[in-house]
Amino acid sequence: MNHTTEQVEIVNGGPRAGKKYLVPFILVVSLFFLWGMAHNLDSILIPHLKKACNLNNRQSTLIDTSVFMAYFLMAIPAGMILKKWGYKASMVIGLLVFALGAFLFVPAANQLSYTTFLIALFIIGCGLTILETSANPYAAVLGDPNKATSRLNLAASFNGLAAMVAPFIGSMFILSGKSHTQDELLAMTDVARNSYFMEEAASVKMPYIILGVVLVAIAIIFYFVNLPEIKTKSTDGIAKGSFFGALRHRHLRWAVVAQFFYVGAQVCVTSFFIRMAQQGAGFDEKTAAYYLAIYGLLFTVGRFAGTAMLQFISSHKLLAIYSAISVLLSAVAIFGNGAYVVYALGAIGFFMSIMFPTIFALGIEGIGDDTKPGSSWLIMSIVGGAILPYAMGTLIDLNSDNIQMGYSIPLVCYLIILYFGLRGYKIAHR
Template sequence: MTNDTRAAADTVSPAPNYRSALTLLATLFFMWGFITVINNTLLPHLRSVFDLTYTQTTLIESVWFIAYFVASIPSAKLIERIGYKRSMVTGLTIMAVGALGMIPAAEIPSYYVVLLALFVIASGITLLQVAANPYVAVVGPPETSHSRLNLVQAFNSLGTTLAPLFGGYLILGRSVSGTTQDPSTLTQAQRLADAQSVELPYLIVAIVLVLLAGVIAWYKLPDMNAANRRGAAEERRKHSLWSHRNLVFGIPAIFIYLIAEIGVANLFINFVSLPEIGDLTHEQASRYLFILWGGMMVGRFAGSFIMQKISAETTLAAASVGAFIVMLIASFATGHLAMWALISVGLFHSIMFPTIFTLGIRGLGPLTEEGSGLLVMAIAGGALVVVQGWLADAYGLQLSFLLTAACEIYVLFYALWGAKPTNALKEKVVKSV
């Protein structure tokens, strides 16, 4: 094949390669969404097993999100050295190791070994996030990056939608604490048996992760080649991340949004189980969590379509206003009105993360990896769910959701002003290998 023929082939062939690659990447988004939301059924379970306060319970999730802060920049550096594909395989392998770590944690059982195992899983997810989010954003035309990432994130939401059913059946449904109205009455023997109910689900997860890592390793994934990475490294030295307003304000936007999303998800089962709200067992409440995450999935599919017609900033602003209103209702109403208000916030939250992310890296050009690493680091905002846990202990679980309402206000500010780009650089597009 001549050089001209090869160049022509490269011009026409990437699109189908990208479509198949995005289909495969959708499975990554699905898996990390699935594993993250298993925590929503795991936390009320562990609260009963270890007899924890709300503060101690939310501390488990805080450790999960601290991993994003610790692992994000090393993940960005690793991607620069070994590329997207190997980084994704590495991330899946790390996640599998952490999932297997939940088995000895349950056998002991140990609150601290649980924290360590979840930290390892979250570190692997961090590597996937840093690699996959910018990859999807730059793998096609810049003007459709918001729509494209929302579409692939919809498969993340498919995972988050199915996870409560999985966790509800295999964790809560197989434990005494999950099927009784008052988990505080458990005997020590029942608590030990309940702790071991997490072994099977995490073994299944570990096996799936190893298989997926093998598929990614085998698949010829379009990637930036070494020459492109070296050229981008030279170009990066000429620019500063901090001259881009959309990134500077996007980092706290991700951080603050995650406080809202994680607070709702992790305290949802406890909230709708309250006698004055839903008066449900934890297993029954997990079915409504399925609807919350299902709303996020529907919202992301809809958002992918809407943002082909309406600007990402306008869509984000509308979603933040809707979320603010329903969180006020959830904070002050009672009964099914409060419960369904909290469920509906999933629909409004759906487009927030992928839209803030793509707005944040817009115009970064060769700085995209570093910017992505900082935005993923900001996911550590989820660690501050422990603040909501403290508010729930001090002022009541329902009033603690006023913190979520306050978070929506910053997202509105970002949509209206903070997301406007400054010093935009030429967008780069991933090339096929």
């Protein structure tokens, strides 16, 4: 049987030129941090824009829908950009598109236009898709092939760092700590009510202007820095595998389903974390943001701890154990009272940390030439982050703004992931 293998050819420098790759790797790692900031600031924007634009829960989740739908729609175009122009140009394009979306927050706030905010977030999502499509494989091949996994884990850890930093930034510069009930808003004069909304909306401008400037500056650095050019080639020159044909693998199909519900669950947990801490535990807005930062810390710690544990326990068993624990913690969040509700959500961050890469690895295991199209399916399945938070917001609105009831959605998601860890991961031998 003939197998197609890929050879990585580094044009500007050989694979032993470790120091030569240090600066490019640091630049690439900065991208992981930046898109982590974008995603984790969304958890601040959802409760904040809910106030500023006077939204219901379902409407507020359109923030997630805008970003993650962009991932779904841009996945294939991003791959085409990468194939046509290469890694460096793709990363520069991704940064500039990301920056454009950030700058659009200014007219959105000035006009108090939720639609413009959503357009800005969709554009940010498009930029993030291009960045992730190019930066992930670039970090993997930038150096010794035997250390590719270590490089990716190191780079990905900066997503966790962003999960800690973003809530602090949001708490200091975006969240005002002010909130009014609908009755209080109705009791205000039109001038006072509009002034309150405009003041809340205006607080997002400076953070996103600074973010946009930083993105443009990094794009300029990428443009002028001499990054190693990386090309891949097949030994027989023939592309193998097919997009729809990859789904003939039963365990890949289940992995796509599990990944859909995992991403949906993660976004649901963080999107309503602040409002859950306010309603379920009685915390004020800024204290809730502080606990969201602790959630990010636990997520990061969980990633390192899980990586260590995988040396002693099979990945599907650890995934099943973590999923079962997440089900129990979700139940505590739904039926508990006081600070225990927030503690349960923070702990979920720890146990969710290994789910995405574990599901991904189990899904593409043993599928040979279908690995690339299979990976594309798994990336596209993150559209769960666009759909399930909207379902959660709808459930909350239908239950008289009961945030705790909404966490039934993540609970069901973890049950599906649990099934994948117990049975769905198994390769069907023919």
